[in-house]
Amino acid sequence: MTSFKHTTDASNAIAPDAETTLNPNILTVDVEDYFQVSGFEHRIKRSEWEALPSRVEANTDRLLQLFEDCNVRGTFFVLGWVAHRYPELLRRIAAAGHELASHGYWHQLVYNLTPQQFRHDIRDSRSAIADATGQAVNAYRAPSFSITAKSMWAFEILAEEGFTVDSSVFPIRHDRYGVPDGRQEIHERQTAAGTIVEIPPSVALLGPLKIPVGGGYFRMFPIAMTMYAMRTIQNGQNPSMLYLHPWEVDPEQPRIPGVGFRSRFRHYIGLRRTEQRLKHVLQKFRFAPVCDVLQQWNDSEVAKSQSLRSIET
Numbered sequence: 001m002t003s004f005k006h007t008t009d010a011s012n013a014i015a016p017d018a019e020t021t022l023n024p025n026i027l028t029v030d031v032e033d034y035f036q037v038s039g040f041e042h043r044i045k046r047s048e049w050e051a052l053p054s055r056v057e058a059n060t061d062r063l064l065q066l067f068e069d070c071n072v073r074g075t076f077f078v079l080g081w082v083a084h085r086y087p088e089l090l091r092r093i094a095a096a097g098h099e100l101a102s103h104g105y106w107h108q109l110v111y112n113l114t115p116q117q118f119r120h121d122i123r124d125s126r127s128a129i130a131d132a133t134g135q136a137v138n139a140y141r142a143p144s145f146s147i148t149a150k151s152m153w154a155f156e157i158l159a160e161e162g163f164t165v166d167s168s169v170f171p172i173r174h175d176r177y178g179v180p181d182g183r184q185e186i187h188e189r190q191t192a193a194g195t196i197v198e199i200p201p202s203v204a205l206l207g208p209l210k211i212p213v214g215g216g217y218f219r220m221f222p223i224a225m226t227m228y229a230m231r232t233i234q235n236g237q238n239p240s241m242l243y244l245h246p247w248e249v250d251p252e253q254p255r256i257p258g259v260g261f262r263s264r265f266r267h268y269i270g271l272r273r274t275e276q277r278l279k280h281v282l283q284k285f286r287f288a289p290v291c292d293v294l295q296q297w298n299d300s301e302v303a304k305s306q307s308l309r310s311i312e313t
Contacts, residue, residue, distance in 0.1 A: 027074030034247035039263035059246035080105030080125030087132035101139035159193035204229035214243035219270030
C-alpha cells in the first residue's frame with residue numbers, strides 16, 4: 001500500500017511528540033452496554049436487557065468528554081438496540097463531530113445467523129440510527145468481529161444493503177473470531193453485489209507474537225506494547241486502528257454472576273486503568289474517523305494508479 005498524503009492540521013496537534021506528526025490513526029468505539037457482550041450471552045437473555053440497569057449513556061458521554069478534551073474525532077459503531085432506546089445519545093455523538101456506523105442491532109454473532117436473519121439485523125440497525133439522527137450509515141462492524149471463514153457470505157449481503165465499508169475481519173487466531181491469515185492492511189473485497197472496503201482491526205508483529213490494538217488487549221498488555229504496535233504499523237505506511245467500548249472506562253459496572261473464568265477475565269481485567277491509558281494514547285498519536293482516513297487511502301490509491309499508468313505509457 002502506498003503512503004497516505006499528509007496534511008497539516010494545527011487543531012489536531014495535541015502534543016509535540018513524533019507520533020503526532022504522522023498520518024492519523026483510526027479511532028473507533030463499539031457502542032454497547034456492559035451486559036450485551038458476547039461473553040455474557042449464555043447468562044443474560046436479550047429479553048432481559050430492558051430490566052437491567054443501563055450505563056451506556058453515561059459511559060459514552062464519558063468518552064465524548066475525553067475525546068473533546070483531547071481534540072480528537074472517531075467513528076462510533078452503534079448497536080441498533082442502543083440507538084432505538086437512546087436517540088439523544090446518538091444526536092450528541094453526531095453533534096460532537098463523530099462518524100456514526102452500524103454494529104448490528106442485537107449483538108448476535110454473524111456466523112450463528114442465517115443470511116436472512118443477518119439481513120434483517122443490519123436493516124434494523126440502520127433504521128434505528130437513521131430514525132435517531134436522520135443520517136444514513138455505510139460502515140459496519142460485526143459484533144465480536146464475527147465475520148470469519150464460515151460467514152464470508154455476509155459481505156454480499158452488506159453490499160446489497162448499501163454498505164461500502166466493513167471492519168470485522170480480525171487477522172488473528174481467537175476462539176470466538178478471527179481469520180489468522182487475513183490481510184492486515186486496508187483493502188477491497190469484491191462481491192457479486194459490489195465492492196466492500198475492509199479495514200481490519202490492527203495487529204503488529206513482535207517476533208512470532210501478534211499484538212492487537214484495542215479492546216481487552218489494550219487493557220491487558222503493557223501500554224508500551226500497544227504504542228509499539230501502533231508505531232510499527234504506521235512505519236509500514238498504514239494507519240493503525242484503536243477500538244474500545246464505553247463499558248471499558250467503567251470499573252464500577254455491575255458484575256454478572258455465574259460467568260466463567262475466561263469471560264470474566266476478558267471483560268473485567270484492567271478496567272480501572274483504561275481511561276488513563278486511553279488519554280495517554282490520544283495525546284501521543286493523531287486520530288481521525290474512518291471516513292477521513294479512507295479519503296486519504298482513496299487519494300493514495302488513485303495517485304498510485306495514475307503513477308503506474310504514467311510508467312506504462
